[in-house]
Amino acid sequence: MLHVDIISACCLCGASALAAAGMLLLADPGDPGSARAIRVLVAGFAVLAAGMFPLGFAGDDGTQRHLLVLLGTESVLGGTALFGWGFALLRGARPHRALALPLALILLLDALAWMRAPARFESAAVEPWLGVFCGTIPVIIATRALNLVNGRLAGRLRTLAHTDELTGTLSRRALRERAPELLARQHAEGRQVAALMVAIDHFKGVNDRHGHPAGDAVLQRTAHLVAMNLRSDSMVTRYGGEEFAVLLPVAGLGEARAAAERLRKAIESDVVDFHGTDIGVTVSVGLALLAHGEALDAALARADTALHRAKNAGRNRVDIALAAA
Numbered sequence: 001m002l003h004v005d006i007i008s009a010c011c012l013c014g015a016s017a018l019a020a021a022g023m024l025l026l027a028d029p030g031d032p033g034s035a036r037a038i039r040v041l042v043a044g045f046a047v048l049a050a051g052m053f054p055l056g057f058a059g060d061d062g063t064q065r066h067l068l069v070l071l072g073t074e075s076v077l078g079g080t081a082l083f084g085w086g087f088a089l090l091r092g093a094r095p096h097r098a099l100a101l102p103l104a105l106i107l108l109l110d111a112l113a114w115m116r117a118p119a120r121f122e123s124a125a126v127e128p129w130l131g132v133f134c135g136t137i138p139v140i141i142a143t144r145a146l147n148l149v150n151g152r153l154a155g156r157l158r159t160l161a162h163t164d165e166l167t168g169t170l171s172r173r174a175l176r177e178r179a180p181e182l183l184a185r186q187h188a189e190g191r192q193v194a195a196l197m198v199a200i201d202h203f204k205g206v207n208d209r210h211g212h213p214a215g216d217a218v219l220q221r222t223a224h225l226v227a228m229n230l231r232s233d234s235m236v237t238r239y240g241g242e243e244f245a246v247l248l249p250v251a252g253l254g255e256a257r258a259a260a261e262r263l264r265k266a267i268e269s270d271v272v273d274f275h276g277t278d279i280g281v282t283v284s285v286g287l288a289l290l291a292h293g294e295a296l297d298a299a300l301a302r303a304d305t306a307l308h309r310a311k312n313a314g315r316n317r318v319d320i321a322l323a324a325a
Helices: 006-026 032-057 065-090 097-113 128-162 172-188 203-210 212-228 253-268 296-312
Strands: 192-200 235-240 243-250 271-274 277-280 283-289 318-320
Touching: 006 032, 006 128, 032 065, 032 128, 065 128, 128 172, 172 192, 172 235, 172 243, 172 296, 192 203, 192 212, 192 253, 192 296, 203 212, 203 277, 212 235, 212 243, 212 253, 212 271, 212 277, 243 253, 243 296, 253 283, 253 318, 283 296, 296 318
Parallel strands: 283 318
Antiparallel strands: 192 243, 192 283, 235 243, 271 277
């Protein structure tokens, strides 16, 4: 029956660990959390390789039993601890700092194993499956890690596709995808939904007088105030330029109008502090109550028409759209 030398099996594990570390180093995620986790996992493979790979060069006359037992065991423990730490980081968990002490102890024992050496023995033969296991398990771990990294990156891409980068509000794409669920849920509960179009007044003047970075600060602050002054289950979207679209669950038109006025006053009373310069902001709001079965685009169009009326009437006001035909 085919057998494999136990030292050769350890050598396979070390070489495989080095290959696995190389696999992870090829990954270049933009997410700092993933990058940190990859560095920890690579360190785990390096510890495993440091303990296993050199045993392959022990020679035909045998090696030290104490070295083999201690070095192999401590390398596996140290690598396993680092793997657990790295996987926890990939899952978004924050390993407790107390884990650093036992990990440091394991790595210290790993180093001390190289310094202890009395007995010698001839390398024993083991079943082939052990060599296969030693050679493949590090690659399996690395593949699992890369799958987690890809999952995090895919989630990050989904977030970027559904979030406005500047303001942190939903994107128009996210509004289209999530609005049907919100409308169906509110109608099932017997509630209505109001569509609000909110536009920052004289926004071009802010950019012209204070510069575009100041305009960005105004957009960010306005988005924050919109989210803070409306229901938590509202959908706030940067609709374009200085305009925000909001879907607001309400009991009726009166509640919708009161919410819009409360929002307008909150923004009017706020001041954006941009590098020591106070910038006052007001908004105009167009409001439309969605009729049962009305398309979202139709309701937003009615709210937009009301917004233009508010602007034409002097800005810094709320205008209510005509009922859907």
